[in-house]
Amino acid sequence: MNPNNVWKKNREFYIGVAGTVLEGLFSGSLFMLLYSVMRFLWDGQFDMNRVLVLTGVIAFIFLLRILIYSYGYTKAQIGGAKVSKNIRLFMGDHLKRIPLSRFTQGQTGDYINTITSDVNNYEKILTHKIGDIAKSFALSLMLIVFVMTIYFPAGLILLIADLLLIPGLWLSFRQVAKYGKEKNDICAENVSSIVEYVSGIQTFRAYGVGGLKNKTVIHAMQEFSRISFVYEAKVLPIGAGFGILSWLSCPVVIWTAYGPWAAGTLDTVSYLLICMLPLFCAKLANSIFVDLTSYKNLMISKNKIMAVMKEPEETGSMEPLQAASHEIVFDHVNFSYVPGEPVLKQASFTVPDQKLTAIVGDSGSGKSTILNLIAKYYEVSGGTISIGGRPINHVAAERVLDQISMVDQDVFLFDDTVRENIRHARPDATDAEIEVACREANCDGFIRKMERGYDTPIGENGNLLSGGERQRLSIARAILKNSPILLLDEATASLDIENELAVKQAIANLLKEKKTVVMIAHTLSIVKNADQILVVSDGRITEAGTHEELLAKDGKYAAMWNAEQQLSA
Numbered sequence: 001m002n003p004n005n006v007w008k009k010n011r012e013f014y015i016g017v018a019g020t021v022l023e024g025l026f027s028g029s030l031f032m033l034l035y036s037v038m039r040f041l042w043d044g045q046f047d048m049n050r051v052l053v054l055t056g057v058i059a060f061i062f063l064l065r066i067l068i069y070s071y072g073y074t075k076a077q078i079g080g081a082k083v084s085k086n087i088r089l090f091m092g093d094h095l096k097r098i099p100l101s102r103f104t105q106g107q108t109g110d111y112i113n114t115i116t117s118d119v120n121n122y123e124k125i126l127t128h129k130i131g132d133i134a135k136s137f138a139l140s141l142m143l144i145v146f147v148m149t150i151y152f153p154a155g156l157i158l159l160i161a162d163l164l165l166i167p168g169l170w171l172s173f174r175q176v177a178k179y180g181k182e183k184n185d186i187c188a189e190n191v192s193s194i195v196e197y198v199s200g201i202q203t204f205r206a207y208g209v210g211g212l213k214n215k216t217v218i219h220a221m222q223e224f225s226r227i228s229f230v231y232e233a234k235v236l237p238i239g240a241g242f243g244i245l246s247w248l249s250c251p252v253v254i255w256t257a258y259g260p261w262a263a264g265t266l267d268t269v270s271y272l273l274i275c276m277l278p279l280f281c282a283k284l285a286n287s288i289f290v291d292l293t294s295y296k297n298l299m300i301s302k303n304k305i306m307a308v309m310k311e312p313e314e315t316g317s318m319e320p321l322q323a324a325s326h327e328i329v330f331d332h333v334n335f336s337y338v339p340g341e342p343v344l345k346q347a348s349f350t351v352p353d354q355k356l357t358a359i360v361g362d363s364g365s366g367k368s369t370i371l372n373l374i375a376k377y378y379e380v381s382g383g384t385i386s387i388g389g390r391p392i393n394h395v396a397a398e399r400v401l402d403q404i405s406m407v408d409q410d411v412f413l414f415d416d417t418v419r420e421n422i423r424h425a426r427p428d429a430t431d432a433e434i435e436v437a438c439r440e441a442n443c444d445g446f447i448r449k450m451e452r453g454y455d456t457p458i459g460e461n462g463n464l465l466s467g468g469e470r471q472r473l474s475i476a477r478a479i480l481k482n483s484p485i486l487l488l489d490e491a492t493a494s495l496d497i498e499n500e501l502a503v504k505q506a507i508a509n510l511l512k513e514k515k516t517v518v519m520i521a522h523t524l525s526i527v528k529n530a531d532q533i534l535v536v537s538d539g540r541i542t543e544a545g546t547h548e549e550l551l552a553k554d555g556k557y558a559a560m561w562n563a564e565q566q567l568s569a
């Protein structure tokens, strides 16, 4: 979808605005009615017939206003909701293509805030603000012209009072641009800290830092209330100043029109009315001031949405990655998450097609980073990664991931049934295929023991399951996907013996099929039979070979092996 089309206002929106304006003009016409009543009264021509006609007209206008208002309001809501739906759909699609590195640079809160609160704000502009502003402007203009037809100088004073909106809004817009933007940024930080707090609630509680003791959340909240106060404190005096000046139009009109009334050139009824109308006009001008200031503030949200929409997407061909083999080659690959802090340094190695390559090394040496780069979660900073001889920097991440199944330590599960969670790996899989994959992954047993078997909901991020069960579901997904490349972060260390055995058996079943496997091993006994073992040390591949070759080398791998043997002895 073209981003420009996303903002396109629809028919419902225009009907909504037209309805609001029309309803406003009908409410203004009551002043004209009042004027003629006063005139009839003054001239002694007010009788029962006129009372009946008048009440009939008032009732009719009232009914018309209600009908127009309800119709316009409903249309505006529908129109606004349609636009915000399009924006959200576009953003959802766009976020899918934004490089993952952006999500790790503290942007998550910003994205959540933009897709929820900023889009809501923009919807508010469409459903309320534009209509209200147009209505107030149209009504003001109508009343000013009406007053001008009665006594021109009085209308001119009201017009000048309205023109004071220009400097008033200029001043308030400057403050909104400065503090409104800061307020919106702090709001995004607030969202980040709240998301972190809610997702980590278990850990926070375990360490007694929940509730009031969570400094990050408290700080974010305090910052938000501070900026909200500053924002109001900066904008309010300008609004108050404008309010005083616009209300001054009332005595000025009364004084100005007094002369002609005293001289008899302005009749009493007209004088009375033009003494009353400035009150209403000043109220309208103040509404315009408040609404336009809040419109400007809400437009910050539109700018934020546009900024996210403009964020560059991952490049690369969407053509399927058709490779004869699935040999993976790292050729002098450099990579850093944070500029200036290299994680992989000139890493070069080959993962042979349909063979098992294990990666071992110290914690933080860059093992998971290698898997992340093969899956194209991140772009390399230098060098090339190729699959089957094809450099993946020219291939879209989605197409690379088509070739890959990943089983890692952080299993993400959706708040859905067991069956649908597994089906994510291959949406067109039949129920029977899902069950076969689960049997292979050693999870059929525990699934069938659940209350509704495969149709049991597993809660948000699968929190109704144990760590080992989650791991096995993720292995079932990999088996179901049956892709030619398998990336595996072996993580059985935190599991109890029973779960560890079940997961190891599931992994063994997963490895039965001939695939190109890259496996991070935290215990060396599991990699003994690998076709190749890579030792990573401080972002470099320092050793490569089979178990026997590396033992013969008597280097880091041999030292790690000996240490593990002593521990298990």
Ligand SMILES: Nc1ncnc2c1ncn2[C@@H]1O[C@H](COP(=O)(O)OP(=O)(O)OP(=O)(O)O)[C@@H](O)[C@H]1O
Pocket: 104, 337, 338, 343, 361, 362, 363, 364, 365, 366, 367, 368, 369, 370
């Ligand atoms: N998203 C990230 N942003 C910034 N730095 C990161 C990120 N992920 C990892 N790092 C850093 O990159 C380095 C390598 O991390 P990586 O996860 O690849 O190590 P590892 O060898 O897999 O460690 P472990 O065995 O403990 O899982 C570490 O210093 C880590 O702090």
